[in-house]
Amino acid sequence: MNKQEYKQAVEKLNLWAYHYYVLDDPIMTDEVYDKLYKEVEQYEEAHPEDILKNSPTQRVGDVVSEGFAKEPHLSRMWSLEDIFDADGLKKWLEKVYRLDSHVTFYCEPKYDGASLNLVYENGELQKGITRGDGTVGERITQNVKTIHTVPLSIEHKELIEIRGEVVIFKDEFDKINKERLKKGEPPFANPRNAAAGSLRQLDPSITAARNLVFLPYGVGVNTLPHKLLNDKMSYIYELGFRKPPLRAITKGYDEIEAIYERMKEERESYSMMLDGMVVKVNEIAAQIDMGYTVKVPRWAVAYKFPAVEKITRLKNIILQVGRTGVVTPVAVVEPTEIEGAVVERATLHNFDEIERMDIRIGDQVIILRSGDVIPKIVKVLTQERDGSEVKIERPTHCPVCGSELLQEEVLIKCQNLKCEARVVNSIIYFASKQCLNIDGLGNKIVEQLFNAGLVRSVLDLFSLTQEKLLELEGFKEKKAQNLLRSIENAKGCELWRFINALGIEHIGEVASKRIAEAFGLEYIHQNKEQLLTIEGIGDEMAESYLEFMRVNEETVVKLQEILRPVEPKKREEAQDNPFKGKRIVLTGTMSEPRPVIKEKLEDLGAKVSGSVSKKTDYVIYGEDAGSKYDKAISLGVKTLTEDELKELLQ
Numbered sequence: 001m002n003k004q005e006y007k008q009a010v011e012k013l014n015l016w017a018y019h020y021y022v023l024d025d026p027i028m029t030d031e032v033y034d035k036l037y038k039e040v041e042q043y044e045e046a047h048p049e050d051i052l053k054n055s056p057t058q059r060v061g062d063v064v065s066e067g068f069a070k071e072p073h074l075s076r077m078w079s080l081e082d083i084f085d086a087d088g089l090k091k092w093l094e095k096v097y098r099l100d101s102h103v104t105f106y107c108e109p110k111y112d113g114a115s116l117n118l119v120y121e122n123g124e125l126q127k128g129i130t131r132g133d134g135t136v137g138e139r140i141t142q143n144v145k146t147i148h149t150v151p152l153s154i155e156h157k158e159l160i161e162i163r164g165e166v167v168i169f170k171d172e173f174d175k176i177n178k179e180r181l182k183k184g185e186p187p188f189a190n191p192r193n194a195a196a197g198s199l200r201q202l203d204p205s206i207t208a209a210r211n212l213v214f215l216p217y218g219v220g221v222n223t224l225p226h227k228l229l230n231d232k233m234s235y236i237y238e239l240g241f242r243k244p245p246l247r248a249i250t251k252g253y254d255e256i257e258a259i260y261e262r263m264k265e266e267r268e269s270y271s272m273m274l275d276g277m278v279v280k281v282n283e284i285a286a287q288i289d290m291g292y293t294v295k296v297p298r299w300a301v302a303y304k305f306p307a308v309e310k311i312t313r314l315k316n317i318i319l320q321v322g323r324t325g326v327v328t329p330v331a332v333v334e335p336t337e338i339e340g341a342v343v344e345r346a347t348l349h350n351f352d353e354i355e356r357m358d359i360r361i362g363d364q365v366i367i368l369r370s371g372d373v374i375p376k377i378v379k380v381l382t383q384e385r386d387g388s389e390v391k392i393e394r395p396t397h398c399p400v401c402g403s404e405l406l407q408e409e410v411l412i413k414c415q416n417l418k419c420e421a422r423v424v425n426s427i428i429y430f431a432s433k434q435c436l437n438i439d440g441l442g443n444k445i446v447e448q449l450f451n452a453g454l455v456r457s458v459l460d461l462f463s464l465t466q467e468k469l470l471e472l473e474g475f476k477e478k479k480a481q482n483l484l485r486s487i488e489n490a491k492g493c494e495l496w497r498f499i500n501a502l503g504i505e506h507i508g509e510v511a512s513k514r515i516a517e518a519f520g521l522e523y524i525h526q527n528k529e530q531l532l533t534i535e536g537i538g539d540e541m542a543e544s545y546l547e548f549m550r551v552n553e554e555t556v557v558k559l560q561e562i563l564r565p566v567e568p569k570k571r572e573e574a575q576d577n578p579f580k581g582k583r584i585v586l587t588g589t590m591s592e593p594r595p596v597i598k599e600k601l602e603d604l605g606a607k608v609s610g611s612v613s614k615k616t617d618y619v620i621y622g623e624d625a626g627s628k629y630d631k632a633i634s635l636g637v638k639t640l641t642e643d644e645l646k647e648l649l650q
């Protein structure tokens with residue numbers, strides 16, 4: 001890098017940082033930002049006389065935006081030095097040991113969210129302030145007060161600044177984005193930007209609706225007597241703040257590496273996004289001795305996890321037609337490795353989204369892969385275009401059957417009930433785990449049966465014979481017998497599975513269960529009024545159900561005769577008890593298997609469901625409770641241990 005390139009790099013970094021911090025809408029991946037940042041740092045080390053005042057290395061990156069009152073921090077807030085691999089850790093440890101060779105290390109997650117400083121005085125929350133430039137932040141107290149995991153008062157009476165990260169849990173993030181897409185609003189690029197954007201809303205009711213969670217990681221001004229950071233943090237958690245999913249005291253390189261590997265492995269299962277692990281000197285006296293650079297503490301470092309966002313190129317768009325006829329665009333991208341997996345496909349949601357992003361074939365894009373979900377395109381790097389990119393047209397005809405497509409709100413649909421893609425996918429769905437769970441009837445086999453003309457509808461499955469199957473490629477006696485047996489085994493299934501397997505639009509597993517419970521085998525002959533008495537079933541669902549039954553009654557009756565689904569058993573009215581009529585969610589490992597406890601609670605007249613919402617009355621948790629417990633806390637839902645549950649029943 002020469003001086004000219006250095007100047008350009010600083011400009012670039014500042015532009016990217018502006019989009020990242022101020023607009024909460026980054027235009028570059030962290031990986032690329034971090035790489036250029038490192039290069040700038042190296043240049044500055046070699047040429048200290050050239051260091052520009054506005055270099056990102058010279059200041060904490062956030063900018064204080066207009067619209068909020070400025071508020072100075074009582075003590076400075078810092079950023080963190082980043083390291084990316086074992087070598088980086090070794091070098092950092094050498095530096096630390098040169099300053100003090102006796103220290104131990106406190107390791108905890110590096111949460112990917114927005115920093116927040118809380119000022120408590122006389123045990124009351126006085127102020128909530130963003131990090132800003134580290135010295136002055138934005139006063140956002142009203143917004144902060146809407147966050148359930150921020151206690152409004154604490155048992156600690158002396159002045160204290162409690163620092164932490166505001167995050168959005170992953171499931172909440174998915175929910176928000178789904179809702180935004182449904183309303184035709186642009187989805188957030190990632191949970192970090194969603195959290196930062198939600199925190200800095202001028203209207204606190206928007207912040208309140210986003211279910212933000214506060215996770216403390218340190219203190220500023222304080223009078224705490226503890227000599228170890230670990231003890232300080234334990235005290236903070238005791239005050240009513242949320243604990244991290246994993247923290248540990250480590251002695252040195254090997255132990256730090258071990259806990260880093262563990263956290264990296266486990267992070268998928270945590271409710272919040274992490275972008276690394278923070279390693280901090282545990283001894284407070286040593287921290288004070290080591291002090292700070294212009295920007296970061298010398299006693300802490302962020303040991304980053306491999307990036308989940310990468311830049312790649314959009315090669316093409318393919319259209320998939322689902323069982324309901326919805327045509328979904330899927331992006332084909334240049335193969336890119338993310339965390340060990342090669343990514344070649346990514347979701348694009350729908351055509352409104354394609355138009356909103358103005359994504360074109362040939363564009364450079366940022367893709368995000370988190371967990372098992374299909375990677376998403378979160379950003380188009382429009383600034384990188386060279387003019388050769390090609391616009392994407394909305395399809396007018398079904399790519400499979402050629403019939404004209406219909407635009408229904410944000411969805412484009414093939415209306416042809418006989419469309420091959422629709423039929424094949426509905427058979428696949430019929431046989432899938434959450435429906436009739438027919439072993440051995442996956443995508444490939446269904447396509448084979450369809451193409452051979454053996455199965456043109458789900459009814460045909462039940463007239464398959466060994467003879468016919470043996471004519472197919474790859475089918476030997478054993479395989480044919482197994483398939484026929486698993487189809488036979490679907491008979492006598494639970495009624496809800498049967499209803500779910502019909503694939504009625506808007507009627508999923510939960511609704512199917514409720515319909516089965518409410519009406520039993522009378523499920524066909526219901527009217528709208530009766531359907532609407534079921535909790536969770538609204539207008540749209542009821543109408544879709546009725547329309548389906550009207551059109552398909554004959555097939556449904558035939559299927560029922562073949563499959564003979566069984567009704568759920570009726571329970572007797574429970575006697576009065578604290579759980580009667582209550583909505584309950586179970587989580588974690590309990591003294592008995594959860595289905596057993598569920599059964600007992602249902603005998604008491606409780607409704608046990610799988611996900612926590614504001615309407616949940618109790619979350620009962622066992623050991624290793626995870627995201628459901630977290631969600632209960634963030635929503636303010638009452639939680640009970642298994643022992644407390646038993647006590648209430650005595």
Ligand SMILES: NC(=O)c1ccc[n+]([C@@H]2O[C@H](COP(=O)([O-])OP(=O)(O)OC[C@H]3O[C@@H](n4cnc5c(N)ncnc54)[C@H](O)[C@@H]3O)[C@@H](O)[C@H]2O)c1
Pocket residue numbers: 016017018020021026027028029030031033034060061078079080082108109110111112114115116131164165217218278302
């Ligand atoms: N994509 C882009 O265009 C772009 C632009 C600017 C910055 N960035 C990213 O932002 C980062 C730099 O920003 P930064 O200066 O805010 O630093 P940072 O976010 O990497 O690290 C410091 C912050 O980490 C947070 N944090 C989370 N857990 C913590 C813990 N356990 N202990 C202490 N702090 C914890 C705190 O809020 C602290 O302020 C880089 O990783 C960079 O990739 C990206």
Ligand SMILES: [Zn+2]
Pocket residue numbers: 321398399400401402403414415416419420421
């Ligand atoms: Zn079609």
